[in-house]
Amino acid sequence: MRKTTAVASVLGFTALALAGCASAPATAESCGREAVTGPAIDAIEVSGEFGPDLTVDAPAGFTAAGAAHSDIVPGDGRVIESLGQGVALDLLFVDPATGATVPMWGEPGSLTRIVTPSVVSEQMLPGIDDALLCASEGTRMVATFGDDGVVPEFGAQVQQVLQQVAVQQGNDGAETPDLSSIVAVIDVNRVLPASAEGSLVYNADSGMPRVVRDANGVPGVTIPAGSAPAEQETQTLIAGDGAEIAEGELLTLQYTNVRWSSGSVANSTWQSDSPETATLEELPEGFAEALEGATIGSQILTVVPDGDGDATVSVIDVLGAVPAAE
CATH class of the missing domain: 3.10.50.40 (Chitinase A; domain 3)
Incomplete structure (x- = not known):
């Protein structure tokens, strides 16, 4: 030995x-x-x-x-x-x-x-x-x-x-x-969970993109006919039963970004097999506003206009959070 x-x-x-x-x-x-x-x-x-x-x-x-x-x-x-x-x-x-x-x-x-x-x-x-x-x-x-x-x-x-x-x-x-x-x-x-966990939230048809999920929770996005909104719009699709996101936490997310004009995926952590861990300030544009008041386990849909008539549609799964200083 x-x-x-x-x-x-x-x-x-x-x-x-x-x-x-x-x-x-x-x-x-x-x-x-x-x-x-x-x-x-x-x-x-x-x-x-x-x-x-x-x-x-x-x-x-x-x-x-x-x-x-x-x-x-x-x-x-x-x-x-x-x-x-x-x-x-x-x-x-x-x-x-x-x-x-x-x-x-x-x-x-x-x-x-x-x-x-x-x-x-x-x-x-x-x-x-x-x-x-x-x-x-x-x-x-x-x-x-x-x-x-x-x-x-x-x-x-x-x-x-x-x-x-x-x-x-x-x-x-x-x-x-x-x-x-x-x-x-x-x-x-x-x-961490593989995808958002919680209760499905009913959202009335308001011209927002439609999101469906496969058996593994991976989202797919369908863009509606018409122009992108002129201001950021956000919906909660799944309400997680975890704690509300706190300031300064390091969040771990899965997300997919889709261009409104083309319906094509711009980037996706699902495709890279790499959930992102960062503070709100380090995340893509519009994420901090979209996740304000969200709880762990939630799935959030947000549309962020780019000022030129197009927009980025993001589906964000909030998988977990820990204090920034472990």
Whole structure:
């Protein structure tokens, strides 16, 4: 056995239906959470707070045949039901042979560093899908990805940095670890809903665009005939049951912007798989006015004229908020 301790090293990585009514929250079990384990990964022990005090106790000569995961501490918060949901997590790579450890990101415990599992999977770790799907907020897990569960270029970077860290710690003869011997410790710090959650709000026909949502809550917009309004107009489509947005909070949003004149999507966080986290002042024009008095979980429709006869139609899902200073 070799006990390894985290160090302060950072690896720089770079058919439509109305939806929105709240349903019973999923649990890890109802979602289908199952461990994919083996004798080697079951023998790993992890303790301490994420960061310099985190310790990993793994068998000497540890190796894993492929992707596997085991929950060390099951969470009891919101469940990751879709790989497109926004999550805040910490991930630490460990080479049990040398004790070298490297976090994927700095600042452990961040609630505003929001990523989607689908982006992490596509760009870095295809093997992370099963580890994160149906995991609950508050879960700590240990995972392996093997050779096939890592994007080759990313894997080579992880191997290189782990070897460099081992040398810096005084292990002059440290070799580059095989991908099959690298362990990952993952803390799921925050799980956001995939889309707006709350009660549908009836709006009388007033010449505003029509919004429909697919089964995943992704909005589609139909522009009515006629000219764009001369002043900003806003409607609440789904009333969230969370707290009212407070000044200075960091909001996490999904939104789609559509041009009134063409009906085409100008930009969309749904398309990029990257919910945006920012203060009201940092968001696109008209968002601060549209979200005044809105509650967490709401979906807001707003039309912002550009002064030249055209306008931007925005559908905004308010997924969550935390104080700007965590």
